[in-house]
Each structure stands twice: as structure tokens, then as C-alpha cells.
Amino acid sequence: xxxxxxxxxxxxxxxxxxxxxxxxxxxxxxxxxxxxxxxxxxxxxxxxxxxxxxxxxxxxxxxxxxxxxxxxxxxxxxxxxxxxxxxxxxxxxxxxxxxxxxxxxxxxxxxxxxxxxxxxxxxxxxxxxxxxxxxxxxxxxxxxxxxxxxxxxxxxxxxxxxxxxxxxxxxxxxxxxxxxxxxxxxxxxxxxxxxxxxxxxxxxxxxxxxxxxxxxxxxxxxxxxxxxxxxxxxxxxxxxxxxxxxxxxxxxxxxxxxxxxxxxxxxxxxxxxxxxxxxxxxxxxxxxxxxxxxxxxxxxxxxxxxxxxx
Amino acid sequence: xxxxxxxxxxxxxxxxxxxxxxxxxxxxxxxxxxxxxxxxxxxxxxxxxxxxxxxxxxxxxxxxxxxxxxxxxxxxxxxxxxxxxxxxxxxxxxxxxxxxxxxxxxxxxxxxxxxxxxxxxxxxxxxxxxxxxxxxxxxxxxxxxxxxxxxxxxxxxxxxxxxxxxxxxxxxxxxxxxxxxxxxxxxxxxxxxxxxxxxxxxxxxxxxxxxxxxxxxxxxxxxxxxxxxxxxxxxxxxxxxxxxxxxxxxxxxxxxxxxxxxxxxxxxxxxxxxxxxxxxxxxxxxxxxxxxxxxxxxxxxxxxxxxxxx
Numbered sequence: 001x002x003x004x005x006x007x008x009x010x011x012x013x014x015x016x017x018x019x020x021x022x023x024x025x026x027x028x029x030x031x032x033x034x035x036x037x038x039x040x041x042x043x044x045x046x047x048x049x050x051x052x053x054x055x056x057x058x059x060x061x062x063x064x065x066x067x068x069x070x071x072x073x074x075x076x077x078x079x080x081x082x083x084x085x086x087x088x089x090x091x092x093x094x095x096x097x098x099x100x101x102x103x104x105x106x107x108x109x110x111x112x113x114x115x116x117x118x119x120x121x122x123x124x125x126x127x128x129x130x131x132x133x134x135x136x137x138x139x140x141x142x143x144x145x146x147x148x149x150x151x152x153x154x155x156x157x158x159x160x161x162x163x164x165x166x167x168x169x170x171x172x173x174x175x176x177x178x179x180x181x182x183x184x185x186x187x188x189x190x191x192x193x194x195x196x197x198x199x200x201x202x203x204x205x206x207x208x209x210x211x212x213x214x215x216x217x218x219x220x221x222x223x224x225x226x227x228x229x230x231x232x233x234x235x236x237x238x239x240x241x242x243x244x245x246x247x248x249x250x251x252x253x254x255x256x257x258x259x260x261x262x263x264x265x266x267x268x269x270x271x272x273x274x275x276x277x278x279x280x281x282x283x284x285x286x287x288x289x290x291x292x293x294x295x296x297x298x299x300x301x302x303x304x305x306x307x308x309x310x
Numbered sequence: 311x312x313x314x315x316x317x318x319x320x321x322x323x324x325x326x327x328x329x330x331x332x333x334x335x336x337x338x339x340x341x342x343x344x345x346x347x348x349x350x351x352x353x354x355x356x357x358x359x360x361x362x363x364x365x366x367x368x369x370x371x372x373x374x375x376x377x378x379x380x381x382x383x384x385x386x387x388x389x390x391x392x393x394x395x396x397x398x399x400x401x402x403x404x405x406x407x408x409x410x411x412x413x414x415x416x417x418x419x420x421x422x423x424x425x426x427x428x429x430x431x432x433x434x435x436x437x438x439x440x441x442x443x444x445x446x447x448x449x450x451x452x453x454x455x456x457x458x459x460x461x462x463x464x465x466x467x468x469x470x471x472x473x474x475x476x477x478x479x480x481x482x483x484x485x486x487x488x489x490x491x492x493x494x495x496x497x498x499x500x501x502x503x504x505x506x507x508x509x510x511x512x513x514x515x516x517x518x519x520x521x522x523x524x525x526x527x528x529x530x531x532x533x534x535x536x537x538x539x540x541x542x543x544x545x546x547x548x549x550x551x552x553x554x555x556x557x558x559x560x561x562x563x564x565x566x567x568x569x570x571x572x573x574x575x576x577x578x579x580x581x582x583x584x585x586x587x588x589x590x591x592x593x594x595x596x597x598x599x600x601x602x603x604x605x606x607x608x609x610x611x612x613x614x615x616x617x618x619x620x
Contacts, residue, residue, distance in 0.1 A: 096441050096442070097438065100442055100467075101421065104414075104417035104418060104423060105423075107413060107414035107418075108417075108418060108423055111410060111411065111414045113418055116579055116581050117424055117579060118428070121573070122568030122569075123568075124565030125582055126565070127584070128587040129410075131403060131406050131407060131589070132406070132410055133406075156413070157406060256434060258432030259432075269426055269430065270430060272435055272436045272437075274436065274437065274438040
């Protein structure tokens with residue numbers, strides 16, 4: 001008997017995903033019926049995106065798991081009707097894209113590329129930058145993305161400090177945790193990278209008090225979640241010179257409205273949520289593997305802890 | 311009896327190097343007299359920079375080796391009065407700086423950072439770049455610098471092709487050689503990195519015919535030697551759109567004169583020969599090790615083949 005997989009996301013995603021998902025399910029050896037219109041009581045798995053029309057999970061009485069298409073689950077994790085297991089996306093392409101964006105912007109700020117890109121004025125400013133070994137980077141968040149970015153930056157020679165709520169051990173990275181660890185991690189960050197999930201605990205984590213702990217002129221990179229930052233506090237820290245530059249890929253409202261002061265602040269670079277983009281082919285393999293595991297009675301990958309919210 | 315080491319380079323270099331060199335020589339166990347004014351006939355080793363007043367090596371009758379402070383030796387290798395062994399600098403700091411510059415500019419062009427840095431106009435252009443796996447990079451030159459840059463880029467996921475005059479094998483890099491290999495290497499280069507030495511064979515290697523072999527819109531990075539490029543041919547290829555961008559760190563005349571068209575061309579970024587800067591502490595250790603080897607009768611490191619010129 002075939003497994004009923006409901007694709008509950010918008011039409012554009014269906015367009016991009018239906019073929020990769022069918023291919024991946026077949027390759028995983030799952031006899032699946034994948035569609036956008038399966039009656040709720042007959043659905044075995046839901047492939048989900050927060051933009052979906054499905055907001056009430058109550059009618060999905062035999063559904064074994066909700067498989068989120070994205071890494072961020074804050075728009076579904078706390079849905080009170082969701083009683084099924086919820087899995088996040090951990091996609092190789094997504095991780096690789098994040099590593100490239102984070103390393104690219106770290107090297108950009110480390111090497112002072114903007115000076116050369118913006119000021120081709122005939123002046124030979126022979127002022128070599130320090131080596132990466134003299135440019136400490138702190139990453140807040142040691143999930144799959146934070147660990148992968150930390151490993152890549154450490155490979156380059158940057159001294160990397162990682163911080164998370166609970167204790168971690170990651171080769172090549174100095175790991176700190178808890179409230180005191182956060183203060184230490186911020187105090188040493190020439191470049192600060194935000195890769196925490198958005199939870200009630202991380203809402204506006206980077207507020208005025210914590211921005212004040214950074215070394216003067218530090219660079220802030222936020223490819224994580226817009227709500228990790230108190231926008232007004234960041235703008236004030238930029239105006240005061242406490243933060244030297246902020247390069248932001250995620251925002252509280254996306255697309256970032258044209259009138260938002262981030263667009264025009266000379267020390268802010270806005271990138272349009274491109275750091276980490278799930279790639280259909282590799283994401284489909286993760287979904288298919290979880291359906292296969294569910295059918296085989298094996299533990300699902302990347303399950304969300306609903307109490308923590310990620 | 312102490313070893314007489316003549317420092318034959320300009321005053322600024324003496325200022326930066328005399329302490330690191332004394333420290334490194336002592337740590338290498340060499341009882342050395344290091345000075346800028348040792349009579350030629352009493353000199354055992356010359357620490358050399360091309361800007362030195364020493365142009366005639368004939369009076370240095372007992373000199374055992376000339377130890378160049380830089381990687382490039384084209385200004386001394388063909389000096390007909392130089393009969394002593396000549397060693398190049400291969401400095402960890404220099405290699406690391408080069409890897410950072412090359413990776414930084416590869417990622418900059420790969421990720422399209424200039425668009426975001428130059429156009430903060432309130433327009434949300436959600437157009438994620440491809441992954442590094444879809445951005446082939448070709449490195450011309452597989453010496454210490456080319457190999458190190460290739461390894462770092464391959465680690466990032468870029469498909470890397472390396473080319474040199476003779477056959478090489480480097481893990482993770484597709485190595486090509488010879489005239490036919492050069493054509494293949496150029497034809498696949500979305501990003502082309504020049505790290506060849508300057509020799510009669512490599513003079514203007516990147517000429518109009520070879521630029522025409524690149525994929526349309528390719529990016530050229532030249533942290534190697536200015537004379538590798540036919541400047542007029544490059545400008546013509548940029549104007550024609552055959553080359554999408556050139557980021558250049560080395561030039562035929564340095565500092566690059568303010569009136570040179572590279573400064574004002576919108577698809578050219580000039581950086582002021584900062585990609586690879588010898589760091590005194592690590593460079594002094596290389597010099598000291600070669601003096602130690604010379605005194606112990608061991609083979610010198612990084613000897614220049616005078617026929618090849620590098």
C-alpha cells in the first residue's frame with residue numbers, strides 16, 4: 001500500500017519540489033503518493049512550509065510526522081494543534097550556502113574589501129590587513145549551520161569562539177555556554193556571526209547591553225534570524241561607532257521595507273535573505289529519508305524539541 | 311667564529327627586520343654578526359631585496375648564498391655578476407595572506423558581493439548565487455602559493471583546475487600542463503587566478519588570444535605579477551564584456567600611476583599589492599634556517615633555478 005504524502009506549501013514550491021521529491025522517494029524505496037490534495041484523514045506525512053493553508057493539524061488523524069521544508073520552525077513549532085512529530089530541514093545545500101555567505105562576508109570585512117570596491121581613486125594605499133589569525137570571530141549558535149561555519153573559518157586560520165545555551169564540544173572551536181560565556185564570547189568578537197534559532201529566549205538577544213560588550217568597531221553578520229537583533233539598538237550602536245558595520249541577511253519583516261533605515265545606513269549592508277537557500281534536490285533527499293525511516297519504524301532525523309522550539 | 315650576514319635592503323626593511331632576524335638566528339643556534347655595513351670580502355651571506363644598493367656581486371668573494379627577502383626574484387635572478395646560490399622567500403605568512411586574498415576575492419565575485427555593497431537602493435533582489443560546486447576556478451601556477459590557494463578553494467567546494475608548464479599532482483585539484491592544457495584550463499575558468507612567476511615565457515601570457523579562450527564574463531584575479539597580463543588586451547576584453555571583472559593586485563609599474571585606466575574602469579578593482587606581504591617574524595625564521603643549513607653543509611631551502619628564473 002502506498003504512503004500518502006501531502007505537499008502543504010505554496011504553488012511555487014510545488015513547482016520546484018514535486019519532481020525532486022518523487023525522484024528522492026523512489027530512490028529511497030518508498031512507494032509514495034505525493035500530492036497537494038489528499039483528504040486529511042488519509043495523510044501519512046505532511047511536507048510543510050509555514051506559508052501553507054494548513055494551520056489546523058487536528059484533522060490529520062493518522063499523520064506520522066510533519067516534515068518542514070526549512071531550517072526555521074518558529075512559525076509552526078508552537079502551533080497548539082500540532083501533536084505529530086515535527087522535523088526541521090537540515091540540507092547540505094543550505095549548509096554549504098551558509099558557509100559560503102558567512103566566509104565570504106567574514107573575508108570581505110577582514111580584508112577591508114569595501115575600501116577597494118568603493119574607492120578606486122588612484123591612491124595607492126599600501127596597508128596590508130592582518131592575517132586571519134589576528135581576527136577573532138565569534139559565532140552565536142552551534143547547530144548544524146554554526147558548527148559548519150565555525151569549522152570553515154577555523155580552517156582558514158580565524159580564531160573561532162562558538163557560543164550556545166548549553167555546553168558543546170566542536171573540534172577547532174573554543175566553545176562557551178551560558179550567560180557568563182555569552183559575555184566572554186561577545187567581548188572577543190572582532191566579527192560576530194548570529195546563527196541562533198529564533199525562540200522566546202533569543203528574541204532581541206543582541207540588544208543595547210550586549211552590543212556594548214563587543215570590542216569597539218566590531219562587525220555584526222546576521223544570516224540567522226531578524227528577530228535576534230534589536231534593530232533600534234543596532235542602529236544606535238552603528239551611529240556611535242560601537243559597531244563598525246552590520247551585514248544583515250534576515251529581518252523582522254521580509255522583504256525589508258524600502259523605507260527601513262537599514263537600507264540607507266552607510267555602515268549597513270542588506271542582503272535579501274540569500275545566505276542559506278534550501279536546494280530542492282538535496283532537501284528532497286532529506287524528506288524522503290525521513291519518510292523511509294518513519295515507515296521502517298526508525299527514529300526520524302532532525303526532530304524538533306517543542307519545548308525548546310528548535 | 312661568527313658568521314657575517316650582510317643586510318642589503320633599504321632602511322625601512324632594516325628597521326622591520328633586524329630584531330626578528332637577530333632573534334631567529336640566535337634561535338637557530340647561529341653565532342651571527344648581522345649588519346648593513348660589512349666589507350664585501352668578509353660577507354658570508356647576503357639578505358637581499360631588489361631595492362638594495364648592491365647590484366654587483368663580484369666583490370663578495372666568500373659569500374655562500376644570497377637569501378632573497380621576497381618570493382619574486384626576477385630582479386636579481388638574471389644579474390650576471392651573481393654566481394652564488396640564490397634562495398627565494400617562502401614564508402608561511404606570505405602564503406597565508408595570499409590564500410586569504412584569493413579566497414576573499416573568489417567568494418566576493420562568486421557571491422556577487424559588489425551588487426550588494428554598491429546598490430543599497432531598497433530593492434529586494436532575492437537571487438541566491440549558485441553554490442561553489444557550480445563555479446569552476448582555474449589557477450595558473452602550481453608553486454607554493456598556487457597549491458595553497460587551490461587547496462583552500464577546493465576545501466570550500468569550488469572545482470579547481472591548476473595549470474603549470476610541467477606536470478604536477480596536487481590532491482583535490484585537476485592538474486593540467488603544457489600548451490594544450492593551458493587552453494583547456496582557460497576554457498573552464500569562471501574565475502581565473504594568476505599565480506605564475508614572471509619569466510620570459512610568462513611575459514604577457516594573458517594576451518588577447520588567451521583572453522578569448524575564457525568563458526564569456528569570466529573574472530580575472532591577478533595577485534601574481536603585473537607582467538603576466540597584456541594590459542591593453544585586458545582592457546579591450548573588459549570593454550567587450552569578454553571579461554566580466556578584473557581584480558588586480560600587481561602591476562607592471564608600482565605604485566600603479568594615478569592616470570592608469572585600471573583605476574577608473576568600472577569593471578576593474580585595483581588593490582595596492584597587499585595580497586601577499588612577507589611578515590618579518592616568519593620570514594626571519596626562513597632566512598635563519600638557511601644560514602644554519604649553509605653553515606652545517608646542508609642543502610639550502612627554496613633555491614632558485616637560474617635557467618628557469620624562479
